[in-house]
Amino acid sequence: MRASDGSTGTSQSLERGLAILSSFNSDRPLLGVSELSRGLDLSRSTAHRYVATLAKLGYLQQDADSKRYRLGPRVLDLGFSALNSMDLLEIAAPHLRQLSDETQRTVNLAILDGTEVVYIERYRAARPGQREIDLNLHVGARLPAYCTAMGKAILAFVSAERLDEVIERTDFVPLGPNTLTDPEAFREELEKIRTSGLAVNDEELAYGLRSIAAPIHSHSGEVIAALNLAVHRTVVSMDELIARFGPAVTQAAHEISLSMGHRQAPA
Amino acid sequence: MRASDGSTGTSQSLERGLAILSSFNSDRPLLGVSELSRGLDLSRSTAHRYVATLAKLGYLQQDADSKRYRLGPRVLDLGFSALNSMDLLEIAAPHLRQLSDETQRTVNLAILDGTEVVYIERYRAARPGQREIDLNLHVGARLPAYCTAMGKAILAFVSAERLDEVIERTDFVPLGPNTLTDPEAFREELEKIRTSGLAVNDEELAYGLRSIAAPIHSHSGEVIAALNLAVHRTVVSMDELIARFGPAVTQAAHEISLSMGHRQAPA
DNA sequence: AGACGGTGTCCCGATTGATGGAACGAGGCG
DNA sequence: CGCCTCGTTCCATCAATCGGGACACCGTCT
Numbered sequence: 001m002r003a004s005d006g007s008t009g010t011s012q013s014l015e016r017g018l019a020i021l022s023s024f025n026s027d028r029p030l031l032g033v034s035e036l037s038r039g040l041d042l043s044r045s046t047a048h049r050y051v052a053t054l055a056k057l058g059y060l061q062q063d064a065d066s067k068r069y070r071l072g073p074r075v076l077d078l079g080f081s082a083l084n085s086m087d088l089l090e091i092a093a094p095h096l097r098q099l100s101d102e103t104q105r106t107v108n109l110a111i112l113d114g115t116e117v118v119y120i121e122r123y124r125a126a127r128p129g130q131r132e133i134d135l136n137l138h139v140g141a142r143l144p145a146y147c148t149a150m151g152k153a154i155l156a157f158v159s160a161e162r163l164d165e166v167i168e169r170t171d172f173v174p175l176g177p178n179t180l181t182d183p184e185a186f187r188e189e190l191e192k193i194r195t196s197g198l199a200v201n202d203e204e205l206a207y208g209l210r211s212i213a214a215p216i217h218s219h220s221g222e223v224i225a226a227l228n229l230a231v232h233r234t235v236v237s238m239d240e241l242i243a244r245f246g247p248a249v250t251q252a253a254h255e256i257s258l259s260m261g262h263r264q265a266p267a
Numbered sequence: 268m269r270a271s272d273g274s275t276g277t278s279q280s281l282e283r284g285l286a287i288l289s290s291f292n293s294d295r296p297l298l299g300v301s302e303l304s305r306g307l308d309l310s311r312s313t314a315h316r317y318v319a320t321l322a323k324l325g326y327l328q329q330d331a332d333s334k335r336y337r338l339g340p341r342v343l344d345l346g347f348s349a350l351n352s353m354d355l356l357e358i359a360a361p362h363l364r365q366l367s368d369e370t371q372r373t374v375n376l377a378i379l380d381g382t383e384v385v386y387i388e389r390y391r392a393a394r395p396g397q398r399e400i401d402l403n404l405h406v407g408a409r410l411p412a413y414c415t416a417m418g419k420a421i422l423a424f425v426s427a428e429r430l431d432e433v434i435e436r437t438d439f440v441p442l443g444p445n446t447l448t449d450p451e452a453f454r455e456e457l458e459k460i461r462t463s464g465l466a467v468n469d470e471e472l473a474y475g476l477r478s479i480a481a482p483i484h485s486h487s488g489e490v491i492a493a494l495n496l497a498v499h500r501t502v503v504s505m506d507e508l509i510a511r512f513g514p515a516v517t518q519a520a521h522e523i524s525l526s527m528g529h530r531q532a533p534a
Numbered sequence: 535a536g537a538c539g540g541t542g543t544c545c546c547g548a549t550t551g552a553t554g555g556a557a558c559g560a561g562g563c564g
Numbered sequence: 565c566g567c568c569t570c571g572t573t574c575c576a577t578c579a580a581t582c583g584g585g586a587c588a589c590c591g592t593c594t
Binding site: 024026056082 | 321
């Protein structure tokens with residue numbers, strides 16, 4: 001039974017329990033035991049045992065009226081332990097803040113996880129009122145790497161094997177007016193980024209959304225993250241975006257890399 | 268019979284697996300299998316099975332050099348699913364932002380979890396440069412309720428049973444110059460808050476830290492959260508804090524409660 | 535009222551998945 | 565070099581998990 005599949009040496013119970021936790025999200029914040037058991041193909045008894053365990057530990061809370069369950073505050077602890085254990089964040093934060101202050105724009109920091117970028121930090125433009133370009137882009141949010149400036153900035157500098165794997169697993173769906181949908185065109189785009197050091201996103205993710213991004217390297221030289229600066233199309237043209245903010249973005253990324261201990265190869 | 272044990276109907280494996288996840292934090296970001304097995308009193312094999320499961324699912328990542336493990340980006344998903352499933356956040360966010368803009372101060376939103384408050388949202392003062400009062404108070408951070416303005420604002424309006432339980436479980440340790448360490452004095456303080464509608468923290472948590480907070484009620488009338496406005500002692504006196512910002516704080520909290528569907532009792 | 539289909543919860547015997555000792559290879563250190 | 569500790573894998577044993585079944589509870593429909 002355990003023969004062929006790759007499940008040797010793993011715990012079924014833990015996997016199922018976490019599957020229950022991940023069943024909850026913004027769209028489905030309240031789930032009942034039966035609902036969960038159906039979704040994960042478990043018996044009601046089994047689902048209930050996991051739910052009871054999670055509730056006992058504070059990861060789930062039972063709603064008094066509906067008897068259904070919701071995520072508890074305890075799960076926040078995990079996420080923020082993860083954030084805090086990245087010293088990248090600590091190092092990058094002041095630079096991000098300065099960049100945001102200087103430019104009066106929203107800047108973000110993200111890492112690559114599989115084929116997606118994950119937002120790690122975010123500084124909103126100090127001045128409110130300007131058009132909010134929110135696709136629900138809070139810290140922790142995920143976007144496909146192939147159609148974001150930060151994703152491309154990172155992928156331009158990963159190893160060939162890793163890039164091949166990401167491209168292999170990526171579904172190049174057009175999400176914006178200018179989304180790159182051809183893997184070969186995408187590779188050429190990365191090549192350009194590799195020489196310029198700056199990645200652009202000109203409405204590739206969504207209509208009206210423009211951003212520029214630069215990669216951040218660790219002390220060992222490998223790319224570990226990217227930062228971007230995002231604006232709405234009505235605010236500034238692509239050329240102006242690059243001309244006015246490109247140098248500040250690449251320089252901030254460069255400074256963070258230096259602080260991480262990265263010694264650049266000669267230009 | 269089933270009362271004392273508490274372990275009936277729960278999953279040992281899941282509990283252990285989650286214990287492994289929670290072993291990671293900012294202070295201990297990298298842990299090895301042996302280290303974990305010792306800390307949780309498991310065999311190395313067992314610990315490894317859990318770790319392998321967590322790694323397979325993306326909750327842990329193995330460091331290539333040290334072979335030890337760190338939290339993976341996947342755990343962020345959980346935390347932010349929790350945040351996003353609170354419609355409180357969606358409703359409160361614009362009010363918090365407005366309050367922060369108007370007052371040019373940092374404002375926070377928190378809920379109660381057991382004896383602690385958990386930060387749910389945070390708007391920093393738009394103008395940087397003013398003294399940063401950071402006790403690592405990011406979203407997700409926890410503080411004891413008894414020595415924070417938000418904690419007191421919430422506890423002043425919870426049911427008598429819940430309050431008794433919290434007080435019972437609270438260790439009244441002096442953390443600042445004015446920390447309330449006597450449960451009876453604490454109860455009187457809550458009584459005052461109940462009539463004034465405003466909770467104050469005058470260096471009860473830490474030297475120099477002052478804040479005022481007001482409770483937020485749900486449609487059913489029960490208290491579900493609190494918001495605060497925090498300043499450093501050098502910036503403003505306690506009286507001035509209450510006089511200048513008190514009305515804005517209570518009004519913002521009130522407006523959020525109204526948006527949540529709360530119909531106030533006549534003043 | 536009564537029957538019904540749904541829920542969450544609890545119990546218990548069968549069995550399946552978890553357990554941990556042992557062993558291996560890889561490093562690190564003196 | 566020996567010695568230790570690490571992560572990892574294997575496997576026979578066994579205990580923890582499993583799921584059917586039963587219960588109480590809730591609306592809804594007949």
